[in-house]
Amino acid sequence: MPPSMEIAVLLLGVLGLEMRWSASALHIQQAFASPNLTNNFVVDPVSRKVYLATVNTVYQLNGTLSVEVEKRTGPVEDNLLCHAPQLPQAPCEHPKSLTDNYNKLLKLDREQGVVVVCGSVYQGFCELRRMGNISEIAVEFPPQGEKTVFPSMLNIAANHPNASTVGLIFKSHGGNTRLLVGTTYTGAGTQFFPKNHSKEDLRFENTPEIAIRSLNIKDLSRLFTYDINPSEDNVFKIKQEVKTKNKLNFVHAFIQKTYSYIAFNNDAKMGHKESQPNSILARICLDSDSPRKTTGPESRKLTESYIQMPLQCGSTGNIYNRLLSVYPAEVHAEGGWEPYLFGVFSKADRKAALCAFKFGDIEEEIRQGRRNCSNSPSSDVQVLDSVIQGSGAVCIQKGNLVLQPEQLDCGAAHLQHPLALRRSLKALPLFEYPALSSVSVDTVHNHAVVFLGTSNGRLHKVRHTAMALRNLDFPSSRSEKRKECLLRLEFCLGTSELAAEVQFSE
Numbered sequence: 001m002p003p004s005m006e007i008a009v010l011l012l013g014v015l016g017l018e019m020r021w022s023a024s025a026l027h028i029q030q031a032f033a034s035p036n037l038t039n040n041f042v043v044d045p046v047s048r049k050v051y052l053a054t055v056n057t058v059y060q061l062n063g064t065l066s067v068e069v070e071k072r073t074g075p076v077e078d079n080l081l082c083h084a085p086q087l088p089q090a091p092c093e094h095p096k097s098l099t100d101n102y103n104k105l106l107k108l109d110r111e112q113g114v115v116v117v118c119g120s121v122y123q124g125f126c127e128l129r130r131m132g133n134i135s136e137i138a139v140e141f142p143p144q145g146e147k148t149v150f151p152s153m154l155n156i157a158a159n160h161p162n163a164s165t166v167g168l169i170f171k172s173h174g175g176n177t178r179l180l181v182g183t184t185y186t187g188a189g190t191q192f193f194p195k196n197h198s199k200e201d202l203r204f205e206n207t208p209e210i211a212i213r214s215l216n217i218k219d220l221s222r223l224f225t226y227d228i229n230p231s232e233d234n235v236f237k238i239k240q241e242v243k244t245k246n247k248l249n250f251v252h253a254f255i256q257k258t259y260s261y262i263a264f265n266n267d268a269k270m271g272h273k274e275s276q277p278n279s280i281l282a283r284i285c286l287d288s289d290s291p292r293k294t295t296g297p298e299s300r301k302l303t304e305s306y307i308q309m310p311l312q313c314g315s316t317g318n319i320y321n322r323l324l325s326v327y328p329a330e331v332h333a334e335g336g337w338e339p340y341l342f343g344v345f346s347k348a349d350r351k352a353a354l355c356a357f358k359f360g361d362i363e364e365e366i367r368q369g370r371r372n373c374s375n376s377p378s379s380d381v382q383v384l385d386s387v388i389q390g391s392g393a394v395c396i397q398k399g400n401l402v403l404q405p406e407q408l409d410c411g412a413a414h415l416q417h418p419l420a421l422r423r424s425l426k427a428l429p430l431f432e433y434p435a436l437s438s439v440s441v442d443t444v445h446n447h448a449v450v451f452l453g454t455s456n457g458r459l460h461k462v463r464h465t466a467m468a469l470r471n472l473d474f475p476s477s478r479s480e481k482r483k484e485c486l487l488r489l490e491f492c493l494g495t496s497e498l499a500a501e502v503q504f505s506e
Ligand SMILES: *[C@@H]1O[C@H](CO)[C@@H](O)[C@H](O)[C@H]1NC(C)=O
Pocket: 035, 036, 055, 056, 057, 074, 075, 100
């Protein structure tokens, strides 16, 4: 469960200057409390409106958190074993009952003026709501009278409250809007599927763990399909026979440069390898800019550029092996601005830690891995044979092939793909504390201010370095800056926040 689900209050506070002198680090300016569990929220960077989704309701709040619109999304008559009612001619013999609608995905697409809202009911079906008034459906989907609707266009988010879903919206080369979704498989044989093997598994045929779907609202017949070009090109699907060894629990998907990163845990490995990291960072090239000259637009397969590596927070004997939250941020280090990936990791005893990985190191590791895979059999890099597209599961020498920079970063059709690096990217904890659950980073006067949410509902503040804290200062338009600082916090849903300052001296 993402950490934001544990809490139900949206706080809009300020990081007060009082921080230096008093015990209260955060002052609540405005607050919004929803009766039901908060699942997701998104802040419109231009209008400052906040879209917030809870179990059974979506809200549109203004910049100071007053409710503008409120729309119920559940409970609805549903059964996990029935197709979405939006599928034409799909009667269901299983009895339906009132089912709570957990929001699984909430994404703002400013350009098309829609909010993508996907819930756990109706097989993880998505709606496109109007950005200006979230209670209105912007695009009727499937269109009235449409006969050619497939389950794959409806089964998008996880259909279970406890199964993970992450996503992001991007524009592909050619200007088409796309929705990338990563979601835990919930079909037969998983903990999420009703224990009755005689029942048909609706998630079986059409549930890739990762998919890139069309989100172009001008092309309604293709909306939400991954059949954009040959459909195999836009899906990453774990083979049925190894699903039990690959229980992916998605944490976050985000864009950095022209790459999409997806962070997840493999829960299948949690039990028996307590001391091993189970956290994985995967990268996909988005084809958003730089059209490739050799081939037409949108020709790159998702799995062609896919590469993953384990992330390790902690050192041997003291490894925090489960990723809870990540946040990419630019940090001012000695050599200038440097992008880092911050992550909160936990281990079995509820202890947690903050680690930071340099994106430069991630990129270099990927280039080395591809170079090694095309040069020789290597024990450090493998073709990921757990996915349908991962054929020829070894790296073999390809003559005297010298890969171009673009190929080192994003692969190519004639190379083995997708790839998995074996060696973890390692970082030592910057900070250790019990029950940390989320991280967000902001920069104030060249200092990275790291906000850490905790799951136990207490308000904490830690001064990591007193010297650094003294530099925390807000220039002229003080209140604006502070507000922005907290609006950008991805976990400001927390009932508790903890602010620490991290100094980078490299
Ligand atoms: C909260 O969820 C309950 C079921 O758990 C539901 O009956 C109720 O209508 C929901 N309330 C709101 C405001 O969404």
